[in-house]
Amino acid sequence: MTNMAEAQLIALDWGTTSARAYLMGRGGEILAERSKPLGIMQVNRNAEEKSLVLEVAFGAAFEELCGDWSETLPLTPIIACGMVGSRQGWIEAAYRPAPADLSTQNLELATVEVGHGQRLHVIPGVLDSKELPDVMRGEETQILGALDLDTEQSDSEDEQLFLLPGTHSKWVRVKGQTIIDFSTSMTGETFALLSKHSILSKLMDPATDENWNAFDRGVRVSRSSTGSVDVMLTAFSARTLVLTGRLERTEVSDYLSGLMIGSEIRSVIERWKDREVPALTICGNQELNKRYARALALFDVQRVRELQGTAARGLWSVASTAGLLQASSV
Amino acid sequence: MTNMAEAQLIALDWGTTSARAYLMGRGGEILAERSKPLGIMQVNRNAEEKSLVLEVAFGAAFEELCGDWSETLPLTPIIACGMVGSRQGWIEAAYRPAPADLSTQNLELATVEVGHGQRLHVIPGVLDSKELPDVMRGEETQILGALDLDTEQSDSEDEQLFLLPGTHSKWVRVKGQTIIDFSTSMTGETFALLSKHSILSKLMDPATDENWNAFDRGVRVSRSSTGSVDVMLTAFSARTLVLTGRLERTEVSDYLSGLMIGSEIRSVIERWKDREVPALTICGNQELNKRYARALALFDVQRVRELQGTAARGLWSVASTAGLLQASSV
Numbered sequence: 001m002t003n004m005a006e007a008q009l010i011a012l013d014w015g016t017t018s019a020r021a022y023l024m025g026r027g028g029e030i031l032a033e034r035s036k037p038l039g040i041m042q043v044n045r046n047a048e049e050k051s052l053v054l055e056v057a058f059g060a061a062f063e064e065l066c067g068d069w070s071e072t073l074p075l076t077p078i079i080a081c082g083m084v085g086s087r088q089g090w091i092e093a094a095y096r097p098a099p100a101d102l103s104t105q106n107l108e109l110a111t112v113e114v115g116h117g118q119r120l121h122v123i124p125g126v127l128d129s130k131e132l133p134d135v136m137r138g139e140e141t142q143i144l145g146a147l148d149l150d151t152e153q154s155d156s157e158d159e160q161l162f163l164l165p166g167t168h169s170k171w172v173r174v175k176g177q178t179i180i181d182f183s184t185s186m187t188g189e190t191f192a193l194l195s196k197h198s199i200l201s202k203l204m205d206p207a208t209d210e211n212w213n214a215f216d217r218g219v220r221v222s223r224s225s226t227g228s229v230d231v232m233l234t235a236f237s238a239r240t241l242v243l244t245g246r247l248e249r250t251e252v253s254d255y256l257s258g259l260m261i262g263s264e265i266r267s268v269i270e271r272w273k274d275r276e277v278p279a280l281t282i283c284g285n286q287e288l289n290k291r292y293a294r295a296l297a298l299f300d301v302q303r304v305r306e307l308q309g310t311a312a313r314g315l316w317s318v319a320s321t322a323g324l325l326q327a328s329s330v
Numbered sequence: 331m332t333n334m335a336e337a338q339l340i341a342l343d344w345g346t347t348s349a350r351a352y353l354m355g356r357g358g359e360i361l362a363e364r365s366k367p368l369g370i371m372q373v374n375r376n377a378e379e380k381s382l383v384l385e386v387a388f389g390a391a392f393e394e395l396c397g398d399w400s401e402t403l404p405l406t407p408i409i410a411c412g413m414v415g416s417r418q419g420w421i422e423a424a425y426r427p428a429p430a431d432l433s434t435q436n437l438e439l440a441t442v443e444v445g446h447g448q449r450l451h452v453i454p455g456v457l458d459s460k461e462l463p464d465v466m467r468g469e470e471t472q473i474l475g476a477l478d479l480d481t482e483q484s485d486s487e488d489e490q491l492f493l494l495p496g497t498h499s500k501w502v503r504v505k506g507q508t509i510i511d512f513s514t515s516m517t518g519e520t521f522a523l524l525s526k527h528s529i530l531s532k533l534m535d536p537a538t539d540e541n542w543n544a545f546d547r548g549v550r551v552s553r554s555s556t557g558s559v560d561v562m563l564t565a566f567s568a569r570t571l572v573l574t575g576r577l578e579r580t581e582v583s584d585y586l587s588g589l590m591i592g593s594e595i596r597s598v599i600e601r602w603k604d605r606e607v608p609a610l611t612i613c614g615n616q617e618l619n620k621r622y623a624r625a626l627a628l629f630d631v632q633r634v635r636e637l638q639g640t641a642a643r644g645l646w647s648v649a650s651t652a653g654l655l656q657a658s659s660v
Contacts, residue, residue, distance in 0.1 A: 088532075132571070133574045183563055184566040186528070186565045186566055190524065193523040197527070198520070199497075227462070229598075229600065230515075231560055231561070231562060232594055235520075236516055243463070264562055
């Protein structure tokens with residue numbers, strides 16, 4: 001059983017499609033962990049279907065996710081990162097601009113009442129106002145967690161690269177503790193749409209396991225001279241290779257995944273075409289980490305490592321710097 | 331009223347989403363024309379919903395489209411091009427390989443009984459068996475029609491380029507009357523999916539008219555050094571430009587359209603980076619022709635013309651070469 005008396009922080013990684021809650025102990029260790037499909041899109045749907053004010057729907061989602069924790073631990077601070085701080089979230093936390101020093105002492109957290117007299121502290125995302133601007137919410141906290149987990153590397157002033165794969169993958173350049181700039185790729189969402197709704201779905205049979213041969217083949221095509229065009233011009237091959245008997249229906253999904261992830265990587269690393277790609281850390285779930293790590297290896301990108309559990313660590317770090325932890329031990 | 335006695339040919343352009351029928355006179359002129367949303371996807375759905383054998387569903391669709399013509403004109407030949415000749419169509423017409431001489435006397439047409447003792451003749455598509463193979467069905471007939479409409483250009487042995495925009499746009503290299511090779515881009519289908527189902531759709535307000543400024547802006551981004559990466563890495567800007575107040579919600583759709591069409595063009599013309607792009611003919615509907623022509627101009631592609639009505643002309647040409655027209659005048 002969880003020793004609730006040990007708890008120092010309730011930490012939430014609250015994104016677009018899911019919400020994850022951590023109960024964290026004195027040293028930042030995870031005492032308990034939960035995940036619910038209560039991402040902000042679902043909460044928005046709930047509000048609409050039940051004709052609730054959005055704040056009320058978020059309050060109900062919070063109760064469902066960790067209401068028992070906050071009731072048992074009325075003095076324990078609560079912190080969150082992710083899309084919960086967006087315009088479609090619970091409380092909008094204004095973006096901070098890039099370059100953004102993640103170790104800053106002066107971070108302004110947005111706060112919102114969660115009931116029982118407690119407040120939820122929401123970490124702001126980061127806005128990169130370049131010509132094609134870019135935004136992140138939650139990934140900045142994962143990166144801080146990754147830097148925190150690996151003090152050796154983060155002390156270095158060398159540029160490093162973080163990849164946060166997902167519905168919208170983020171590629172983030174970091175120097176020391178500072179986010180320099182970043183780019184978003186819509187690969188994950190577009191892959192899901194093409195797989196479900198496009199003509200490619202007609203010849204796509206479900207496979208029981210990942211077919212790594214088909215995946216690697218897709219990556220290699222994206223790296224070849226034939227394949228080094230926009231992915232819109234190569235995706236149709238997921239159909240024509242089947243029509244010509246050169247790809248099995250059960251291979252289509254992984255072939256397309258390799259093709260799309262490969263095209264994304266090719267585009268991103270083009271930036272370092274005459275230099276070595278910086279040391280790269282992938283922070284995602286196990287399956288996506290594996291896909292990107294394989295594809296990066298096929299592109300001969302060296303110095304790649306994978307990290308998980310970075311969100312909880314980053315949430316702890318922000319709570320600590322913001323003085324929330326001291327407050328609770330009073 | 332249509333002078334039915336003049337009719338020499340019933341010609342069908344039967345694609346994925348729609349079916350168009352032409353009644354053609356002695357000189358190949360169009361006496362009457364009809365279009366129904368009876369593309370092969372719809373016919374397949376009809377068959378499923380009504381538990382019909384697929385051939386029966388196609389027979390019913392044919393009756394609905396032009397059964398009155400074929401009944402009144404029992405001796406008039408009937409010809410079709412397009413996806414009706416695919417595996418999900420009425421009768422599979424085996425692909426001919428590229429390079430494909432469109433003026434060949436030896437074209438094998440597939441045939442299927444349509445009732446009243448009449449047969450439908452189906453024009454085979456073309457297969458380009460390159461490393462990433464490609465297929466077309468119907469576009470080859472449009473190109474033949476375009477060549478036929480413009481004898482001056484088609485006599486020339488210079489390479490020329492045909493663009494057939496649509497759900498899946500085709501870029502086809504042609505020399506004389508021969509298709510050399512071609513590529514398919516999934517731009518149209520992916521644009522529709524991103525517009526309807528992705529996160530971009532959330533900030534996309536319908537516009538009453540095309541917003542050409544927003545479209546041109548998207549094209550220019552795709553041509554800029556910032557934008558010359560895979561479209562997966564630029565599409566998110568359709569959201570972030572709105573979030574940062576630099577794009578109106580009513581502009582999102584046309585901006586994204588310009589961005590995607592521009593990325594497609596950039597990828598395709600890369601092939602001629604050190605030479606002039608060949609003379610280019612766009613054969614599509616009025617709206618798509620206009621979009622591609624604008625975008626090509628922004629890429630400084632010279633020698634671009636637009637043609638419509640190429641399918642009917644191509645169907646006439648094949649029927650004539652195959653000796654179907656003589657048969658009917660007996």
